[in-house]
Amino acid sequence: MAKITAVDLAKKQKEISVAEFFERNKHILGFGNPTRALVTTIKEAVDNGLDACEEVSLLPEIIVQISKGEDENECIIAIEDNGPGIVKEQIKHIFGRLLYGSRFHAIRQSRGQQGIGISAVVLYSQLTTGKHATVTSKSQEDFPAVIMELAIDTNKNRAEVLSKTLDHWDKPTGTRIEVPIQADYTRGRRYIYDYLRNTSIVNPHAKITFIEPDGSIHVFDRTSDVIPAKSEEIKPHPQGIELGTLIKIAKNSKARKLSSFLKTEFVSMGSRTTNLVCETAGLDQNMNPVKMSRDQILALHKAFQQVKIMAPPMNCLSPIGETLIRRSLKQETQEISPEFIITSSRPPTAYAGNPFQVEVGLVYGGNLSKDDQIKIMRFANRVPLLYQQGGCVITQAISNIDWRRYGLEQRSGKGIPNGPAIILVHVASTQIPFTSESKEAIADISEIENEIKLALRACARNVERHIRKKDRRKKTRDKFVLITRILPEIAKKSASMLEKPLPPLDPVITKIMDVIWIEDLIEYETVKGIPVQTTLLESDPLKNPQGLITKSTIVVANYKDKPQHFFLYALIPQDAIVGVASPEPVKKTDTYLKWKLEDIPPAQKIDITFELAGLQKGDFDENDLYVSQINPAYVIGADKWEGE
């Protein structure tokens, strides 16, 4: 055999087109097997539809239809949205080319960010069936829709347009993609349903219709007509920017002065900060940024880390919010009647200059199995994550918390705990660092892991507090029952023995109890004239609460032997609108109501009521009560107020 040399090897060196790369590595895109491919196809198209509608502030109406294909391994997937449509020149690029899109270069929260997802669907379709995708798009109300049949030339990563026609479409505007793919519907159905249901819950402004191959229709109806505030695009933040990126921005900037370069290319750079940065870096504000030497850029980069720069504005993020997280968890535990649901939300922060925010929720108790691993629900930018749980930073953060003290079992304080709990974690970011292009798991970025841990620990502390409060209330109640049952008996007996009249018992009871007892009750009322809508999806009792009023009644009983006066605080959930409150609170904020309770005589009760609108049944099912200007040790049913 002749010796092989570098020249021989050079002949084999070749460019690899990105389409070819992913055709070979389709599992990286989430198409590893026919079940997963089905879910990924639907996920990519639905996420795109939601993004498109939100981009133009339309209430999304998504139709997902699955039909049988040519043989048993083939499904035809059609997904339709009522978004703005796509201008015809762009259709072939968006659907027929990997790494092409509008959201990659924009710094703001959106579902799709890579410019890979939907063209990967087209690629997978042609790879597994040898057939093509059909895209219908209408971008102007009074014009016909464009219908295009597309393939991808994988050697070039470019679309081939196989046919192009015009036709009438009833929709004002919208986009529809139809692709035949190799898929396993029998196994995939459950995942699709889970994905659509969870998507619907955290996107209550979207209506999603799911039509199965047998013709059965599930409508996940919208439960809110409010489009969530659109996340705003921002410029990059100076802190956390990589040196190489800074060099690139400087090289391509149109600014001719360093000061204007800093102000126009970055967020959070006002005049004061700009001055300070230039001074710290030892650079002239008037110098031409394009002409900065490597050392000067290095100095600027260092100054970015040294100077205190305001955090980036957080309207680039769109968190799910406490109420929707509770609602997701309620839905997940419908038949379980859990003991309680606790949510916790961290303030926005950033990793490597990318703003992000973590929200978590925790369900505990009820009929949840005590022996199984806890269930984990993961969301990223309002999209449910279904696969690769083991490789996700969310799972890692949960595994690295010692849950044993919170009543869960966990061997040596590491790993996914066992016990009756469900944990939901949502990460919102302008750039979710997914572990791969399939967007199924979040990479283990330490800043993100830490925020998840902080949120979970806050939740866990609340679990502990909750259990403690419950225990204390139970003990006191037992005591109370005992006293009110036995004391009258003893009194009666003693009185009859001594032939004296029955003494008044209230002072004795209050003396023995020596507490303020607070109890609450939540009721739901339908307001006349605004009927609760019926829904096609009968299995979902949480839907369509328009016209529902949540009524909270708090009873404060004084079982102490002196009149009591103190302040009472009731927390108000996010998204709730406060209606009538009686007596009138002395203070109302977005997050709580405060009452001044004056001189409740011993053995007397007072009732406090307030009404909340804008919630669904169950969104608010327990008051979170606090007191001040009284020793909280004497109060059962409320904790010490730490606010203000």
Next chain:
Amino acid sequence: MAKITAVDLAKKQKEISVAEFFERNKHILGFGNPTRALVTTIKEAVDNGLDACEEVSLLPEIIVQISKGEDENECIIAIEDNGPGIVKEQIKHIFGRLLYGSRFHAIRQSRGQQGIGISAVVLYSQLTTGKHATVTSKSQEDFPAVIMELAIDTNKNRAEVLSKTLDHWDKPTGTRIEVPIQADYTRGRRYIYDYLRNTSIVNPHAKITFIEPDGSIHVFDRTSDVIPAKSEEIKPHPQGIELGTLIKIAKNSKARKLSSFLKTEFVSMGSRTTNLVCETAGLDQNMNPVKMSRDQILALHKAFQQVKIMAPPMNCLSPIGETLIRRSLKQETQEISPEFIITSSRPPTAYAGNPFQVEVGLVYGGNLSKDDQIKIMRFANRVPLLYQQGGCVITQAISNIDWRRYGLEQRSGKGIPNGPAIILVHVASTQIPFTSESKEAIADISEIENEIKLALRACARNVERHIRKKDRRKKTRDKFVLITRILPEIAKKSASMLEKPLPPLDPVITKIMDVIWIEDLIEYETVKGIPVQTTLLESDPLKNPQGLITKSTIVVANYKDKPQHFFLYALIPQDAIVGVASPEPVKKTDTYLKWKLEDIPPAQKIDITFELAGLQKGDFDENDLYVSQINPAYVIGADKWEGE
């Protein structure tokens, strides 16, 4: 605010260069944090060096040097190999362009397959330090080396050559890359060491020198001068090929007849199979493959699945082998003195047409902690995998086996078990389906998971057998000790009391024992004139065994009351060369020796010895013995022979 339309959105649609994509998503490539980036950089360059040397059948000599950079967060990494070098026209493409390489299109086992790794290192270097990579390459012995300074234009995914010079280099041929990167050496050191050590163990033909920033040198010396058989490139196998790929191959084929198309473009397609496939598909062998209709290709695709086609040749794979797996596990458990090491290897098979093979090893007992999770060692194509254990099919396969019956603890029979064990799994394939471009974890392809499970179960059964055998041997030994200690005492006493001579005890002992007792001993001898080499790496006692002879002595004692004759089998490890064996075996194969043992009288022993060369100390430290033509229930120390 004016209504946003499709036209507005179209303006934002843009192409994303693959370099820009990975610059933003560097964590996908394994550069998520400064520790990991350091390990990934070294891994990519070392793997490339090993691949290059093997490609031209050279014994690899790799030098890894890390020096301090400009500031504390910067390291300068230099990696040098003695491979064939790279012709100068190719240097800029290989190092300065993502998705470019020689191994992507070749179907055979190699470490690098994506054409991304080494250019990603250059990308990361410029992103984090703003500096450039320097590549030195010499591809012809009598010419100077080319030295090139490179950057990547990320907007275009093309290299910028910043400088190009020629210089003398002592090496006959080779390649060297030097890159400054942002890295955390303090944290990363341990991982680098682990990676290099494990790489050295499963690549015993490589010499790896590691020079630390403080100047200390570790040499992982080669322990074998034999270059592993080069994995051969094959054509795709018809089974498992995707329809879309088949269409593409047909379209681009130069064959003008269907029969020659099938024979030239695919492996395992002889004339008989080709005839059968054409017949089954109902296609004329003489038709032009380029002119096949979609339906005809579909028929061909179906025929591929219906006709029995020979498996692809497996010389495209290069497994680690039993001996090296044992050696890795020995090294890992040096200070632990485990009870036993068991290996198991599956025959090669294929997923989606890609040949692959699974090998596993298991260490049990010794000082390994009983409370911790078992340790998992993962390898893919002879490369150790260090990160993303949770997201890897290897972990998933281990978690989905019920280990409780094998003496490990595992809550509800799922998850990573706890107990005193280490499991090593190696997956070799022409295409490892990594979950992402960072090549840290293998995707959950069901065929791969199943093979891993089968191999692990075989191992686990051996563990069970081993424990059982040990128990039985111990019980019998206790009995033996008891008899040989007490019986003479009783005999002496009785004899003196009765004033009679001491009776012969052997017949009594054999009657009570009623077993064949087999014991073995392994010794190591250094052959004169071939000294054991000394090594720089003194912490590694397993290295450099040239000239070592492993000598096995088996003692068979007949403690039954009749003469015994039967066959004895001793398994021979892979890679061992059998020397003198006495008595002469009646049969010698690659995997075992067989002796005919004739008429061993009661209470008599016979010695069997054999010598093995080509092994290191400890590679073979316990015989695996079997017997036939005797009731195995009477034999202690050997099992029933199930072979032949």
